[in-house]
Amino acid sequence: MQKAGGRxxxxxxxxxxxSGNSLSIDIGWLGSDAPQNALLHSSGIHGVEGFAGxxxxxxxxxxxPSLADNTALILVHILNPFGMAWIRRTNENNVDLNRNFLxxxxxxxxxxNYARVDSFLSPKTxxxxxxxxxxxxxxxxxFGLKPLVQAIGGGQYEYPQGLFYGGRKLExxxxxxxxxxxxxxSTTKRVLAIDVHTGIGxxxxxxxxxxPSHYESLRRIFGKRVTLSEPEHGPAYRxxxxxxxxxxxAMPAADYRFxxxxxxxxxxxxxxxRLREENRWHHFGTGSLDHPTKRxxxxxxxxxxxxxxxxxLSRGRAVVELGLEALRR
Numbered sequence: 001m002q003k004a005g006g007r008x009x010x011x012x013x014x015x016x017x018x019s020g021n022s023l024s025i026d027i028g029w030l031g032s033d034a035p036q037n038a039l040l041h042s043s044g045i046h047g048v049e050g051f052a053g054x055x056x057x058x059x060x061x062x063x064x065p066s067l068a069d070n071t072a073l074i075l076v077h078i079l080n081p082f083g084m085a086w087i088r089r090t091n092e093n094n095v096d097l098n099r100n101f102l103x104x105x106x107x108x109x110x111x112x113n114y115a116r117v118d119s120f121l122s123p124k125t126x127x128x129x130x131x132x133x134x135x136x137x138x139x140x141x142x143f144g145l146k147p148l149v150q151a152i153g154g155g156q157y158e159y160p161q162g163l164f165y166g167g168r169k170l171e172x173x174x175x176x177x178x179x180x181x182x183x184x185x186s187t188t189k190r191v192l193a194i195d196v197h198t199g200i201g202x203x204x205x206x207x208x209x210x211x212p213s214h215y216e217s218l219r220r221i222f223g224k225r226v227t228l229s230e231p232e233h234g235p236a237y238r239x240x241x242x243x244x245x246x247x248x249x250a251m252p253a254a255d256y257r258f259x260x261x262x263x264x265x266x267x268x269x270x271x272x273x274r275l276r277e278e279n280r281w282h283h284f285g286t287g288s289l290d291h292p293t294k295r296x297x298x299x300x301x302x303x304x305x306x307x308x309x310x311x312x313l314s315r316g317r318a319v320v321e322l323g324l325e326a327l328r329r
Contacts, residue, residue, distance in 0.1 A: 047083015053196030056316030099155030099166030201264030
């Protein structure tokens with residue numbers, strides 16, 4: 001960070017790595033200390049998904065893009081370091097941090113039909129062969145693919161050992177990140193936020209997922225890759241308690257745009273199966289890192305394919321440079 005001329009801010013967390021070492025959210029700040037414009041680039045809110053976003057950020061530090069005098073590039077490295085260290089999508093409390101920021105603090109409820117599929121999604125046994133594919137096909141036939149995707153992925157607050165669990169309160173990581181933004185970015189006039197994810201969509205291709213209120217303006221900047229966070233428009237889906245809520249709450253006065261850059265890996269049935277099996281190992285096995293479910297989950301969100309990884313780096317940088325050009329204009 002110093003070599004690139006930036007400053008490092010560290011948000012220490014109580015969670016520990018498998019080695020027992022401390023974990024933190026590391027924030028690299030480049031450019032103006034009191035910016036009028038800022039590009040906020042974050043990675044790893046889903047832990048194991050963080051390898052792609054981290055690689056993009058390291059590449060940006062190695063070859064820093066041009067910054068206007070009144071602009072800051074803020075690189076938020078791994079919002080869920082526990083999940084990355086332990087090869088999990090969730091944090092130490094099994095909370096999906098991208099479902100954890102609810103402005104109304106109503107941490108309860110679940111999407112329609114989630115209660116009817118929880119026992120299938122989160123069996124209370126160690127991983128085993130239990131006809132997952134056949135059961136999945138029956139579920140799709142019963143509920144329909146798009147309603148089922150929305151029910152599973154939207155976020156639930158009733159099943160603490162289940163998938164996509166949003167928690168009962170604001171977790172430590174999001175709380176500290178929110179406080180940091182309130183202190184350091186609240187007076188910035190224009191903010192473009194990009195949060196990197198992996199797992200949804202075509203292998204090696206990226207989607208830029210936006211909420212309806214930001215869709216048109218982001219599409220003018222980034223083109224046809226921008227898609228709505230609605231299952232009717234593609235593989236993405238609506239969520240409760242997402243990072244966009246946290247950012248808008250922390251920067252109420254900013255002219256603010258947010259999108260997720262999502263790099264596709266495997267088909268959704270395979271992704272769900274690997275999430276399901278790792279979750280079983282965590283809760284009903286030992287959770288150790290040497291288990292096949294851990295290796296499979298890492299491959300799910302960070303494939304070893306050189307073509308995939310090269311694509312992540314090239315598209316990751318291209319989106320940042322387009323965003324900075326839009327802020328200059």
